[in-house]
Amino acid sequence: MLEHTYILHITERSLWDAAREHGTYEMSTRGRTLAEEGFIHCSTRAQLPTVAAFLYGSYDGPDELVVLVVDPARLDVPLKYEAPEPGSEEFPHVYGPIPVAAVVDVEVWR
Numbered sequence: 001m002l003e004h005t006y007i008l009h010i011t012e013r014s015l016w017d018a019a020r021e022h023g024t025y026e027m028s029t030r031g032r033t034l035a036e037e038g039f040i041h042c043s044t045r046a047q048l049p050t051v052a053a054f055l056y057g058s059y060d061g062p063d064e065l066v067v068l069v070v071d072p073a074r075l076d077v078p079l080k081y082e083a084p085e086p087g088s089e090e091f092p093h094v095y096g097p098i099p100v101a102a103v104v105d106v107e108v109w110r
Contacts, residue, residue, distance in 0.1 A: 007042040007070045007079070007092040010052050010109055012063035024097035025068065030055045039080075039093040042070065047091060052109060065109040070094070074102035 011027060019025035028037035043051045048067065056065055072079050077096025083089060 005072065006045075006104065007072060007094075008045060008048050009040060009042045009068045009070060009098070010048065010056065010065060011068060012061060013066050014063050016066055016068060016106065019098075020100050024099055025103070026097045030059075034097060039095045040098060042092040042094060044092065047089070051091075056109075067107040067109050068098070068103045069105035069107065070098060070102050071104045072102075074099065074104075 009025075011025075011030075015027050016025065019027075025040070026034040028034050028039065029041040034040055041051075052065075059065065072092075075094060075096075076099065077094060080093050080095065081090040082093050084091070
C-alpha cells in the first residue's frame with residue numbers, strides 16, 4: 001500500500017507503549033479517550049503539522065511525542081473522513097480501537 005493512503009495519529013510515547021502491551025490503542029486525542037469522544041482523531045500527512053501545533057504546541061510533558069502511522073486496510077472498525085463543521089476540511093476518524101498490528105511505523109515528532 002502506498003504511504004499517502006496511511007493515516008496518522010500523534011500521541012505520547014507512554015500511551016503508545018501501554019497500547020502495545022494491551023493490543024489496541026484507545027486514546028482519541030490529547031487527554032480524551034475513545035470512550036469519551038466516540039472515535040480516534042487522526043490526520044493526513046499534510047494535516048499533521050497543524051494538528052500537532054494545535055494539540056501539543058504548548059506541550060512540556062515528560063514523554064516524547066510520537067506519530068503512529070496507521071494502515072487503514074488493517075483496521076477492523078470504520079474509518080470516516082469528516083469535517084468538524086460543514087464546509088471545513090475533512091479529517092480521518094477511526095470509530096473504534098486501533099489494533100497495534102494496524103500501526104506500520106512509529107515516528108518521533110520534533
